[in-house]
Amino acid sequence: xxxxxxxxxxxxxxxxxxxxxxxxxxxxxxxxxxxxxxxxxxxxxxxxxxxxxxxxxxxxxxxxxxxxxxxxxxxxxxxxxxxxxxxxxxxxxxxxxxxxxxxxxxxxxxxxxxxxx
Amino acid sequence: xxxxxxxxxxxxxxxxxxxxxxxxxxxxxxxxxxxxxxxxxxxxxxxxxxxxxxxxxxxxxxxxxxxxxxxxxxxxxxxxxxxxxxxxxxxxxxxxxxxxxxxxxxxxxx
Numbered sequence: 001x002x003x004x005x006x007x008x009x010x011x012x013x014x015x016x017x018x019x020x021x022x023x024x025x026x027x028x029x030x031x032x033x034x035x036x037x038x039x040x041x042x043x044x045x046x047x048x049x050x051x052x053x054x055x056x057x058x059x060x061x062x063x064x065x066x067x068x069x070x071x072x073x074x075x076x077x078x079x080x081x082x083x084x085x086x087x088x089x090x091x092x093x094x095x096x097x098x099x100x101x102x103x104x105x106x107x108x109x110x111x112x113x114x115x116x117x
Numbered sequence: 118x119x120x121x122x123x124x125x126x127x128x129x130x131x132x133x134x135x136x137x138x139x140x141x142x143x144x145x146x147x148x149x150x151x152x153x154x155x156x157x158x159x160x161x162x163x164x165x166x167x168x169x170x171x172x173x174x175x176x177x178x179x180x181x182x183x184x185x186x187x188x189x190x191x192x193x194x195x196x197x198x199x200x201x202x203x204x205x206x207x208x209x210x211x212x213x214x215x216x217x218x219x220x221x222x223x224x225x226x227x
Contacts, residue, residue, distance in 0.1 A: 033214065042121075042208050042217030043162070056214070091162065093215075106215055108154075108162035 004109035006092050012115045013082055020078045021112045025094030032075050033106060034067055035091040036060065043091055049075060050097055082116045089113050119144045121211050123218035130199045131226050137184075138194045138221045140209030149212055151185070153194045156220070157205040165207070168192065201225050 005024040013019050025032045030051050035043035046065070047057045051072035061067075064082075069075040079086055089111040095104040120143045130136035142151070153165040168176045168185050175183050180200075184193045196203055204225045209218040 035215075040220075042210075042220050043215070045214050045216065048214060089160070093162075104213065105164055105167065107164075110159070110161045 004092055004094050004107055006090075006109040006112045008112060009110065010113045010115075012117060015084060015116055016081055018078060018080045019082060019114060020076050021090055021092075021114075023075045023077070023092030023094075023109060025074070025092070026107055029094035029096055029107075030072065031095045031097045031104065032069055033093040033095075034075070034077050035093065037089045037091055037111070038087075046077075079114070082114075084116045087114055087116045119146075119211050119216045121209050121216050121218035123209055123221050125221045126219070127222040127224070129224045129226060130196070130203075132199055132201060134199055135195060135197045136199055136223065138196075138207050138209075138223065140192045140194070140218055142190050142192060142209070142211050142216075144190070144211065151183075151192045152210040152215065153181070153183070153192075154208045154210060154217075155203075155205045156208065162208070166194065196223075199225050201227060 007022055011019055033048040034046040037043040045058050046061050047067050049069040052069050064080045067077045091111045093106045093108045095106045122141045149170045151168045154162045155165050156162050166176050166178045166181050168183050175185050180197045182195045206220045206222050208220045
């Protein structure tokens with residue numbers, strides 16, 4: 001088990017360009033989460049999947065953001081027409097889904113830093 | 118909506134001493150989970166300890182323990198025998214999808 005893997009770890013892009021981040025969860029984890037974290041703040045929930053189904057999206061996830069998990073394994077987070085305000089670390093995490101009341105432990109990747117210039 | 122508040126932006130502790138980090142939360146639910154996560158400078162978030170709200174007994178993991186006061190909606194983390202490796206940002210978090218507080222930077226002095 002290699003943990004949650006994210007790439008690229010760092011991305012610098014020009015405003016208006018599209019970027020895509022990939023996340024490989026811990027194997028057998030059927031839940032996958034995306035968070036955004038800016039410097040000095042706690043992570044903010046963006047969206048999560050159970051298997052290939054996207055079950056919830058935060059209001060933070062504007063229409064320029066799209067997340068997919070086509071085969072219920074890895075996931076991608078795409079940001080279209082990037083803006084400077086998108087600069088942040090994007091964290092991926094995964095967990096088992098043992099039921100809503102189970103308090104599944106969520107394991108995090110090391111994050112993908114995005115800088116929009 | 119649930120909210121989590123960490124009122125201490127920064128704390129310092131002498132090596133081998135004990136420190137307590139504060140956390141309060143707001144929810145209308147009766148059954149839930151609470152977590153403390155640690156984020157060292159390497160940035161990977163690591164689970165420190167978790168607490169089930171229906172359990173009255175406070176969770177303990179080695180040098181880490183919590184003081185869970187459900188009526189007061191308070192969930193503090195106590196670190197005993199602090200070590201240099203404990204220096205990090207600590208986040209309190211609520212629920213299955215994790216609502217995080219703003220974090221507390223813990224500095225450990227040798």
